[in-house]
Amino acid sequence: MAELNDIALVTQVAVFHNKRAFDQLVRKYQSPVRRFFLNQTLGDEQLSDDLAQETFIKAYLNITKFRGLSSFSTWLMRIAYNVFYDDVRARKQTEDVDTSISALRQSASAGDSNLKMDIYAALALLKPDERTCITLQLIDGYPIDQISKITGVPENTVKSHLRRGKEKMTIYLKQNGYDR
């Protein structure tokens, strides 16, 4: 039913350029999209909101290209993923790590729990691809085939990213006293 509703709204936007329908889509998906960016940027709210806004603008401009082969949310997350990687490429890898660390410090001052801080620190150690796969699976709850559609990489590569990411996180967390 939700899918049908999404398709009806997308049709309204694509055919009749109905901005109210697009407003409803933004309202519905702002939370998962912004949460995705918050996880990728390790809590940088300003950057996350900027990237989320860019994602919705790109979705609006390219809405006629949505063919309904996957769900609207998967299509939107694919745009979000591309927007994030364009940003990563633009900032270059070193600057990205610096930003992550400063974001991490901001989170620490906001009074998060130690475990949450340690998870963010562990996520900061991962490569962007690994972090995306890990957060999409563990936080956003996407299955591997959906992650593959969103990121545009084969399922086996997604599995490798997940495996390597989890391995790095496990080593870090165990070193920081989370060994059972």
Add this chain to the structure above:
Amino acid sequence: MVMTDKDNILIDDFFEGRNDLADLFKQAAQQQIEDNGFTERVMHNLPETKTDTVRRLSRLWSLFCILVGVGLFFAFNGWQVLQGLFYGGLRMLLGWIEVFALTAPTTEIDINLWVVLLLVGFVLIFLPYQTYRKLSATL
């Protein structure tokens, strides 16, 4: 370093076995971010597409045509023309009614009830429904 199956199992055990870790990820998954004016900002920053430009130009053209039409109406004494058309039409209608009244008693008119119902249905149901659909889609 090559990962063995045993290593993989240990990693899965670690992620699935620690309740605090699982709870944290579950909590993060359920987190709903408040809109706080985000949607308004996005809608405000939407760029104008080619279609938007065409629609805007089309509206401006319609407005221009209406203004020209109103100007010509007054320039060429539109009221008199309308009055002439109205009285001419009225005279024609009265003439037709007169002819009908005189000839009706002797003329047999075959009226199909289904055709009448179909026409009434078309005018009273189908046309308003189509108008409503198009208006609700546009607005």
